[in-house]
Amino acid sequence: MINFGLRLTLRGGREALTRxxxxxxxxxxxxxxxxxxxxxxxxxxxxxxxxxxxxxxxPAPTAGTPSDPVWVLSGTDTFHGKEIxxxxxxxxxxxxxxxPGLTRLPGPGEYVASPALRRLxxxxxxxxxxxxxxxxxxxxxxxxxxxxxxxxxxxxxxTPQELSGADNVQQISSIATxxxxxxxxxxxxxxxxxxxxxxxxxxxxxxxxxxxxxxRREQRYAAMRLVGATPxxxxxxxxxxxxxxxxxxxxxxxxxxxxxxxxxxxxPYSGVRFHLADFRLSLTDxxxxxxxxxxxxxxxxxxxxxxxxISPLGVSRRATPAAPRAWRVLPLxxxxxxxxxxVGRRPPTVNGQLAAYLAGAAVIMLGLQIAGPWLxxxxxxxxxxxxxxxxxxxxxxxxxxxxKGGFRAVSGLVLALFVTSAAIGIxxxxxxxQGMPEAMRRNPMLTSSVIVxxxxxxxxxxxxxxxxxxxxxxPGVRGVVPVHVNPAFDPHFQPGPGADPAAVVExxxxxxxxxxxxxxxxxxxxxxxxxxxxxxxTGEFFGDxxxxxxHVWRTADVPADRLERLPMLTVVxxxxxxxxxxxxxxxxxxxxxxxxxxxxxxxxEFFSRDQRxxxxxxxxxxxxxxxxxxxxxxxxxxxxxxGLNDRKRPxxxxxxxxxxxxxxxxxVALESAVPLLGVAVVAxxxxxxxxxLFLRAQLRYTLRPPDPGYYLTVxxxxxxxxxxxxSALPLLRRxxxxxxxxxx
Numbered sequence: 001m002i003n004f005g006l007r008l009t010l011r012g013g014r015e016a017l018t019r020x021x022x023x024x025x026x027x028x029x030x031x032x033x034x035x036x037x038x039x040x041x042x043x044x045x046x047x048x049x050x051x052x053x054x055x056x057x058x059p060a061p062t063a064g065t066p067s068d069p070v071w072v073l074s075g076t077d078t079f080h081g082k083e084i085x086x087x088x089x090x091x092x093x094x095x096x097x098x099x100p101g102l103t104r105l106p107g108p109g110e111y112v113a114s115p116a117l118r119r120l121x122x123x124x125x126x127x128x129x130x131x132x133x134x135x136x137x138x139x140x141x142x143x144x145x146x147x148x149x150x151x152x153x154x155x156x157x158x159t160p161q162e163l164s165g166a167d168n169v170q171q172i173s174s175i176a177t178x179x180x181x182x183x184x185x186x187x188x189x190x191x192x193x194x195x196x197x198x199x200x201x202x203x204x205x206x207x208x209x210x211x212x213x214x215x216r217r218e219q220r221y222a223a224m225r226l227v228g229a230t231p232x233x234x235x236x237x238x239x240x241x242x243x244x245x246x247x248x249x250x251x252x253x254x255x256x257x258x259x260x261x262x263x264x265x266x267x268p269y270s271g272v273r274f275h276l277a278d279f280r281l282s283l284t285d286x287x288x289x290x291x292x293x294x295x296x297x298x299x300x301x302x303x304x305x306x307x308x309x310i311s312p313l314g315v316s317r318r319a320t321p322a323a324p325r326a327w328r329v330l331p332l333x334x335x336x337x338x339x340x341x342x343v344g345r346r347p348p349t350v351n352g353q354l355a356a357y358l359a360g361a362a363v364i365m366l367g368l369q370i371a372g373p374w375l376x377x378x379x380x381x382x383x384x385x386x387x388x389x390x391x392x393x394x395x396x397x398x399x400x401x402x403x404k405g406g407f408r409a410v411s412g413l414v415l416a417l418f419v420t421s422a423a424i425g426i427x428x429x430x431x432x433x434q435g436m437p438e439a440m441r442r443n444p445m446l447t448s449s450v451i452v453x454x455x456x457x458x459x460x461x462x463x464x465x466x467x468x469x470x471x472x473x474x475p476g477v478r479g480v481v482p483v484h485v486n487p488a489f490d491p492h493f494q495p496g497p498g499a500d501p502a503a504v505v506e507x508x509x510x511x512x513x514x515x516x517x518x519x520x521x522x523x524x525x526x527x528x529x530x531x532x533x534x535x536x537x538t539g540e541f542f543g544d545x546x547x548x549x550x551h552v553w554r555t556a557d558v559p560a561d562r563l564e565r566l567p568m569l570t571v572v573x574x575x576x577x578x579x580x581x582x583x584x585x586x587x588x589x590x591x592x593x594x595x596x597x598x599x600x601x602x603x604x605e606f607f608s609r610d611q612r613x614x615x616x617x618x619x620x621x622x623x624x625x626x627x628x629x630x631x632x633x634x635x636x637x638x639x640x641x642x643g644l645n646d647r648k649r650p651x652x653x654x655x656x657x658x659x660x661x662x663x664x665x666x667x668v669a670l671e672s673a674v675p676l677l678g679v680a681v682v683a684x685x686x687x688x689x690x691x692x693l694f695l696r697a698q699l700r701y702t703l704r705p706p707d708p709g710y711y712l713t714v715x716x717x718x719x720x721x722x723x724x725x726x727s728a729l730p731l732l733r734r735x736x737x738x739x740x741x742x743x744x
Contacts, residue, residue: 020244020245021245023242023245024248024249024252026249027246027248027249027250027252027293027297028249028252028253028256029253030249030253030293031249031253031257032256032257032260034289035253035257035281035285036257038289039257039261039265039279040267042278042279042280042281042282042285043265043274043275043279043280046277046278047272047274047275047278048147050100050143050144050145050146050275050278051147051151052176053176054074054085054087054099055176067095067096067097067174068091068095069096069171069172069173070091070096070097070171070172071090071092071164071170072088072089072170072172073088073168073169073170074087075596075598075599076598076599077132077599078599078601078602078605079120079124079129080579080583081605082120083152084117084152084153085151085152085153086133086153086599087153087154087155087156088155088157088158088163088166088595089105089158089163090108090158090159090160090162090164091105092160097174097175098175099145099155100142100144100145100175101141101144101145102141102145102155103139106135106138106139107138108158108159109157110136110156111133111136111137111138111156111157112137112138112139112140112154113133113140113141113153113154113155114140114141114146114151114152114153115141115149116149116150116152117154118137121133124583125580127584128584129587131587131591132586132590132591132599133154133156135157141155143275146275147272148273148274149273150272150273151272158595162595166595167596242297242298243294243295243297245297246293246297246298247294249293250290250293250294253289253293254289257281261279262276265279323377323403324373324374324403324404325374326374328371329371329374330367331363331367332364332367332368332370332371332686333367334363334367335360335362335364335366335367335690336360336686336690338363339357339360339361339364339690340693342356342357342693342697343693343696343697346697357694357698361690364690365414365415365418365419368414368418368686369415372410372411372414373406374403375407376403376404376674376675376678376679377399377400379399379674379675379678380395380396380397380399380400380406383395383396383399384396384400389666390663391663391664391666391667391670392666392670394667395666395667395668395671396674398667398671399671399674399675406671406674406675407675411679413676413679413680414679414683415683417679417680417684417687417714418686418687418690419687420687421684421686422687422688422691422694423691424687424691424706425688425691425703425706426691426694426695428705428707429691429701429703429704430699430701433699448574448575448576448577448582449521449537449572449573449574449602450572450573450575450586450589450601450602451536451570451572451573451600451602451603452570452571452589452593452596452600453536453569453570453598453601454567454569454571454593460567460568460569460593461568462482462484462564462566462567462568463480463482463568468480468482470588471585471589474581474585475580475584476575476577476578476581477573477575477581477585478517478518478575479517479518479573479574480514480571480572480574481510481514481515481517481518481521481571481572481574482510482514482568482571483509483510483533483536483537483570483571483572484509484566484567484569485507485509485566485567485568486506486508486532486569487558489505489507489508490505505532506533506534506553507534507535507569508532508533508534508535508570509530509532509558509566510530510531510533510537510553511530511563512524512530512531513529515533518574521537521572522551522552522553523553524552524555525552525553525554525555529560530555530556530558530559530560530563531555532553532555532556535569536572538603571589573585573589573600586600640668640671640672640729641731643668643671644728644731644732644735645735648735648736651732651736652735655736661732661733664732668729668732669726669729676721676725677718680714680718691703
């Protein structure tokens with residue numbers, strides 16, 4: 001029977017060849033995307049493992065492996081918006097552990113840098129970057145210690161005496177080699193959800209392609225049953241075609257992935273691009289995809305043509321199934337209720353949160369699939385009730401008779417739109433809530449100020465007058481404001497909702513002479529010499545992050561001579577916003593105050609570091625929406641072609657009775673548009689509801705509507721899907737001629 005099935009598949013004429021090409025193309029698209037996602041998951045895992053050595057100590061060395069501990073101080077630096085990882089180390093002996101990518105630790109007065117950072121050090125003016133890292137260049141990091149080819153990492157050698165007293169320094173005896181961070185797990189989880197969101201529409205398309213001309217094929221298979229074929233033999237014949245096409249598509253998918261693997265590895269799934277060696281497939285991935293996809297296609301084909309196995313005469317005895325009932329909405333409502341229950345009851349652990357939210361999302365996705373036929377049926381009834389022309393009435397009647405078939409063509413789209421709309425809603429809200437406040441954007445003086453934070457407990461050393469003069473001499477620097485610790489400030493005080501701002505003691509003190517040079521961030525009262533100011537010259541407590549020249553800081557009861565003896569809280573260097581001024585000031589501050597976990601920063605950088613990755617996920621999600629909608633359009637087109645082939649004779653009879661071809665085209669278009677638009681609205685709305693419930697439960701945020709670009713993206717994808725469906729309509733003229741009306 002396999003040979004017979006191969007003959008029908010490869011020598012069955014134009015119709016069989018078209019069906020073969022459609023299934024193979026759908027599988028090729030799905031396999032390519034699936035391989036990209038699997039390689040992305042492997043790449044993120046390898047990326048995390050390459051950078052594990054930067055996150056602290058590994059397992060304790062065994063008794064037979066003596067090791068001299070090493071002092072390590074890890075921090076971050078910034079240059080033109082790019083984050084630099086800086087690690088100061090001090091070996092205590094010749095057997096100190098060495099991270100991957102190096103043969104030895106840099107000694108005092110030496111540094112080693114990653115290739116990307118070495119290029120920056122070479123190309124940028126020394127006063128803006130290289131002067132931050134004094135010493136001799138002692139080598140380059142190898143790829144084994146770099147999460148990405150673009151990683152900016154520098155390791156600076158120090159003496160144990162220099163590092164042992166630094167804040168946040170740690171002493172380690174071994175290097176961590178395994179990475180399993182929460183961020184990495186979330187990226188892998190996101191990619192896994194994306195894989196599901198992409199592969200489901202493709203599997204649905206396979207099923208739709210298998211059903212092309214299902215009515216006539218079922219009659220032929222029923223005839224085979226009448227001449228003695230067993231149900232098993234008929235199942236084998238029906239599955240061979242899909243299996244062969246899926247195998248061809250799978251091979252083509254592997255070929256496409258191999259051809260485009262190098263440029264695809266440049267995509268920053270986790271915020272930075274991969275090493276090409278990390279963007280790979282494991283043997284398990286190859287076996288699962290290579291064997292699983294053809295097997296899934298065979299199962300889809302068998303399910304698609306299961307009606308043949310009713311009986312040899314079952315095809316001619318079929319009756320219209322009962323209409324779907326409203327109970328199908330209950331699983332969907334249960335999933336929404338599960339997410340709603342956790343609002344105000346967030347699980348305390350990360351694993352508990354993942355289990356709670358993923359379980360709710362899974363129930364919602366299952367509920368959408370179960371409720372789909374009922375929603376299609378109700379949509380058809382609504383169209384029928386509003387119908388004023390024959391085309392709408394015929395289309396609504398057909399959808400009402402077979403709502404499962406109408407929904408089946410877009411069932412894969414449900415998951416894709418639900419996942420992507422939920423992701424867009426979450427990302428948009430997090431971007432808005434965690435982004436730089438609008439009030440701060442209106443104060444360019446503050447957003448271009450370089451800040452050194454000494455900590456609020458003990459503070460740091462006072463800034464010498466000569467050094468302050470050097471900072472003021474930098475072209476583009478407008479003022480230097482040292483902020484000292486305020487002895488009257490209570491770090492545990494939290495103002496209530498109706499607190500009086502005048503009653504709040506600010507954490508810092510600043511000289512009015514320094515504030516007079518930078519009036520954009522407030523001024524002193526007349527006659528005052530010392531004022532109470534916010535730590536970064538911002539109004540943190542009362543939601544006003546960018547004070548203006550009109551704000552008057554409260555006068556402090558501290559003499560000016562005592563102010564100079566108080567520890568430093570922060571140093572705020574205001575600039576004109578030029579890159580040269582910002583980076584030169586940052587370099588001077590970092591060289592003057594080394595061995596701090598956090599290098600001098602801009603207030604804007606504090607808000608924007610996490611947003612780059614969120615924006616990349618938003619772009620990736622929008623791409624998924626478009627691809628999923630196009631795949632759904634292909635599925636609809638296949639469904640239209642299959643339905644037209646199955647209804648050639650009824651449509652031909654309608655044309656013989658005087659029905660215009662344009663009317664028949666409207667019938668077919670409405671049969672496709674009703675489930676497509678209905679599912680898009682319901683799935684998108686459900687995704688937004690799930691996103692809002694997640695945000696309320698996990699972050700206590702309220703959903704913010706996506707930007708207009710999201711709706712344009714969805715509209716463009718729906719338009720592309722509709723265009724694909726429209727491309728099949730010219731087939732009506734060819735297959736509804738008088739010859740098709742005769743009895744076979």
